[in-house]
Structures are given as structure tokens and as C-alpha cells.
Amino acid sequence: MTDDAQQTDAETSDGTKALSTAMLLALFLGPFGAHRFYMGHKGSAAMMLMLAVTIVGLSVTAIWLLIDLPRLPAMIRRHNDAIAQRRALDRRSATHGFPLLN
Numbered sequence: 504m505t506d507d508a509q510q511t512d513a514e515t516s517d518g519t520k521a522l523s524t525a526m527l528l529a530l531f532l533g534p535f536g537a538h539r540f541y542m543g544h545k546g547s548a549a550m551m552l553m554l555a556v557t558i559v560g561l562s563v564t565a566i567w568l569l570i571d572l573p574r575l576p577a578m579i580r581r582h583n584d585a586i587a588q589r590r591a592l593d594r595r596s597a598t599h600g601f602p603l604l605n
Contacts, residue, residue, distance in 0.1 A: 517590070519583045525575050533568035534561055542578055 520542060529538035536551030551567060554560030593603050 518586050520579050522576055522579045525579055526572075529568060529572055529575060533571070534564040536564070538571065538575065542582060 525538050525541055528541050532538070534551065535555050536548035539545075539548035539551060551564045555564045596603055
């Protein structure tokens with residue numbers, strides 16, 4: 504297996520997220536908000552987890568998951584683009600002698 508294939512299966516060390524990991528989390532643990540925890544959306548993930556405790560809430564989170572599934576690729580792309588922009592700003596800042604953003 505190549506390095507590229509290994510990096511697409513899980514979160515890489517540079518903070519980018521993998522679509523395959525998010526989709527698997529959504530499919531198996533989606534009503535509990537696992538895919539949202541993975542994406543860093545802790546508030547909505549906690550809400551899904553709290554709602555999933557009841558039968559009515561579990562049905563609400565199942566519908567929420569059906570809405571999230573087609574949106575996952577865009578969420579991953581937005582997250583990874585933000586990481587790339589941050590990295591570009593850090594490189595540019597380092598080139599000109601400014602401190603890195605934290």
C-alpha cells in the first residue's frame with residue numbers, strides 16, 4: 504500500500520480529514536454524532552449524542568444523519584481547504600519573518 508493510500512484512510516498528521524473515515528463513522532455511529540466529533544463540530548455532535556438517548560431523539564438524529572450524509576464530502580473539503588490556507592499563511596509569514604499564527 505502506498506503512502507497516499509494510507510493517508511486517505513485516516514486523519515493524517517497534518518490535521519486533514521479523510522472522507523472514508525467520516526463516512527464509516529457516519530454509517531456505523533452516525534445517530535450518536537461520531538462523524539461530527541471527528542470533524543470537530545463538538546457542539547452539534549454533543550447535541551446528537553444527547554438526543555440519541557431517547558427513542559424520539561434517536562429518530563430525530565437518524566433524520567439529521569440522512570441530511571448530513573450527502574453534505575460530508577463538502578464538509579471534508581472545506582476543512583481540508585482551511586488547513587491548506589492556514590499552512591500557506593504560515594509559510595508566507597515565516598518567509599517574511601513574522602511569527603506563526605496559533
